[in-house]
């Protein structure tokens with residue numbers, strides 16, 4: 175039992191998850207003088223999504239210099255869009271440097287949290303019990319694989335796995351490989367392996383808008399210059415941010431000049447780089463750019479034009495023991511079938527049972543769709559906070575700066591407890607409800623609502639995202655409104 179007596183000057187805080195946001199939270203809590211905290215991590219290593227996803231071609235599609243903690247710039251990124259292993263190593267290095275790794279309880283899932291007698295009663299998968307005053311869920315967004323509901327999938331006699339569960343023991347060079355899906359994941363896999371396998375099938379239900387990007391390799395001299403001159407590194411980051419903001423603003427204004435430019439650049443990419451007119455039409459999207467998460471890729475179209483690559487747009491009727499049976503009747507024999515069909519993005523901390531005040535179950539509160547005030551706090555769930563929780567910014571932003579602003583907001587709320595002004599704090603129900611009404615109204619006017627399917631949409635078809643500008647998000651987060659919270 176790790177329980178300690180209640181001490182408002184140093185409350186007990188439990189962080190769930192040791193990915194990007196959990197590491198960040200521990201560092202910031204320590205910096206703010208909190209010492210009585212514990213981090214529980216379900217696996218045996220830090221790194222979150224970058225530890226889980228190891229598929230070939232994995233990389234970040236946000237420029238690396240923006241995908242870093244503000245307090246830990248990295249002069250050593252080797253390219254504009256760093257690879258997954260490089261990013262994972264960065265998080266592990268930062269976690270080690272700040273002493274976080276040594277503080278993590280590894281291999282401990284938290285299936286149960288209950289707010290009882292004014293404190294959070296927590297049970298872990300190994301039977302450990304903890305009693306905390308504050309819980310911070312840093313459990314990630316794209317976390318629970320969504321396996322396509324295709325008949326016969328389990329009957330396949332070759333090797334099949336979800337993209338987030340890549341089986342590296344399977345050599346691919348002499349295999350007929352099929353990839354289902356055309357999201358960011360499938361596109362990175364395609365560019366990595368299409369020309370390296372015996373035959374490659376990409377099963378495309380929906381064509382993508384693909385923005386050509388340059389993936390600059392930083393030479394040793396350039397990296398040394400960044401190491402020697404932190405001002406130059408900061409300036410480089412600021413310039414990258416300015417450039418990227420261009421795209422970020424486009425997605426919240428479908429009629430903007432930025433969006434028109436972006437669509438034009440994607441269309442030119444298609445026209446210029448896909449020579450075969452039949453393939454070009456297969457790859458032409460029939461919805462607005464930015465409606466789904468925009469794909470950034472320097473070479474997706476090139477990879478698809480390898481002689482052994484095929485874009486299959488006929489629907490899969492069923493998976494059979496030897497391959498995919500298309501609705502046309504054709505059987506495409508396969509040795510390996512990769513299911514790159516995304517994640518259940520509305521799970522957040524679930525399947526953990528979270529019971530708030532009076533036993534109210536988070537599952538019931540979220541039965542329609544997950545909501546939270548400013549994506550961090552839920553009425554009747556006192557001292558329970560989320561990072562990258564429901565309806566936060568999506569749209570090709572760096573989730574790191576978003577999490578940093580959320581942690582800073584939460585630290586302001588915790589000051590109310592530490593200052594002895596309250597013991598429990600959670601979003602006010604009326605404020606939350608009216609925030610949600612405004613959010614939904616704005617979301618329905620966003621580019622994500624212009625007629626496509628995507629993981630951004632909740633089950634009612636409403637984009638589950640921050641629907642205003644990126645700048646507005648940071649303004650709101652920089653100015654916490656205590657009056658929006660019930661303090662007991």
Ligand code: NAP
Nearest residue numbers: 233234235322323355356357358359379380467515516629
């Ligand atoms: P995703 O964007 O949700 O894409 C899933 C794909 O599977 C879609 O093409 C979808 O088709 C297809 N699909 C789903 N069910 C299907 C079915 N029953 N039959 C046929 N096709 C089906 O998933 P993801 O590619 O894993 O990416 C998820 C998110 O992860 C990204 O948007 C991004 O935020 C993040 N990510 C980021 C990076 C990065 O570089 N930063 C890399 C990878 C992933 P439809 O389009 O027709 O629905």
